[in-house]
Amino acid sequence: MSHASHEGENKIMHQPEKATLEGRNKVLGFWLFLGGETVLFGTLFATFIALRGESNGVLAKDLFDMTLVAIATFILLTSSLTSVLATQALHRGNAKQMINWLIVTVILGFSFLGLEIYEFYHYVHLGHTFSSSPFGSSFYALVGFHxxxxxxxxxxxxxxxxxxxxxxxxxxxxxxxxxxxxYWHFIDVVWVFIFTVVYLMGEVGF
Amino acid sequence: MNNHVEEKPVTNIKRRDNHEGPKYHFITYAVSMVLTFLAFIAVLNETLNKNFVVFLILAMAVVQVVLQLAYWMHMKDRGHFYAITGLIVGTFVMFTCVIMAVYWVWW
Structure with a gap:
């Protein structure tokens, strides 16, 4: 008896998301969704890796602005940290702190989006569009989907x-x-591979 | 007696679920930043061998992602068997897709 009530209390206090069966099912279901997302991004990465050589003259090396990519990476990585701090506040039961960290996360997310929109706008002006080459199509499909x-x-x-x-x-x-x-951490995890495979490997010219 | 035996896992859960504070999350952040920085340095350094650089940055990406999955997404905690299985299956399909697509287009 004391076992069950102890554990229940412990879950409500420290892991409120797993205190109910519905909550546990939501978390499990979400992990299965993330498994599916891995496959989705896998197909987009596969398309990009297969087609990135077909660029009609616009080379990744000349195109990419590494400073911009570095700033975007820094922003998204930091937002992943603030989102884990929000989860920690959730586990402490501190709603106010959790909401503050979530607000910081959203602001960082918006900054990242702003940079990406500027980046795409910039590339389109350099002649790198969705329909200019297979490299362009697979690049915008992958990075745009992210x-x-x-x-x-x-x-x-x-x-x-x-x-x-x-x-x-x-x-x-x-x-x-x-x-x-x-979900937010998963976005950051996907970005780690995007900046490695798309930007860094593009810069190396591999 | 019975009570005593049953209480063991509770203390276990308490120890692992009571969060140690943000220390490990900050360490994960610092390591991720350093690996990201090293990846940029390796790429911008033109004297290094291309194959080596690609191998290095991919390896660093994997390390960073494993750390983030384990600590930020709590995969190191108990009760993540299905989560780990789901991601491994997803990753397996992903690699199959990458290999197939590259093979299809280039050979």
Whole structure:
């Protein structure tokens, strides 16, 4: 008896997202979704790696602005840290701190999106468009799809912030915050491979 | 007696679920930053062998991602068997796609 009640109490206090069966199922379901996302990005990476050599004159090496990419990488990495700090505040049951860290995460997400939009705009002016070459098509499909994920994450977390302000941390809202944190980390994980495979390997000319 | 035996896993859960504080998260962040920085340096250094640089930056990306999965996404904690299985299966399909696409187009 004391075992069950102890564990229950412990879960509600330290891992509220796993306190209910629904919460545990949401977390598990989300991991399966992330497995599917891995496959989705895998196909886009495969397309890019296979087609990036077909560039009709516009070379990755001359195109990419590494300073911009470095800043974008720094922003997204930092936003992943602030999102884990939000999850830690969730585990401490501190709704106010959690919301503050989520707000920082959203601001960083917006900055990243701004940089990416500027970057695409810049490339299009240099003659690197979605339809200019197979390199262009696969580049915009892969990087643009990642950007769409960032945009979705920013919108999602913004809505969660509003809900968090109204309802606080409960066993019902906790899984949502936890799962949004996982999603945001996953976006950063995908970006690590994008900046390695697309930008750095493009710069090397491999 | 019975009670005593049952309480063991509870203390275990407590130890692993009670968060140690942000220390490991900051370490993960610092290591990720350093690896990212080294990757940029390696690429901008034109004297290094291309194959070596590509191998190095891919290896550093994998290390960084494994750290982030383990600490930031809590995969090192208990109860992540299905999460790990899901990602491994996804990664397997991903590699199959990459190898197939490259093979299809270039050989």
């Amino acid at each position: 950007g769409a994920h960032v945009a979705l994450g920013v919108a999602w977390i913004t809505i969660l912030i509003v809900q968090g302000m109204r309802k606080g941390i409960t066993t019902y809202t906790a899984p949502k915050f936890y799962v949004a944190g996982l």
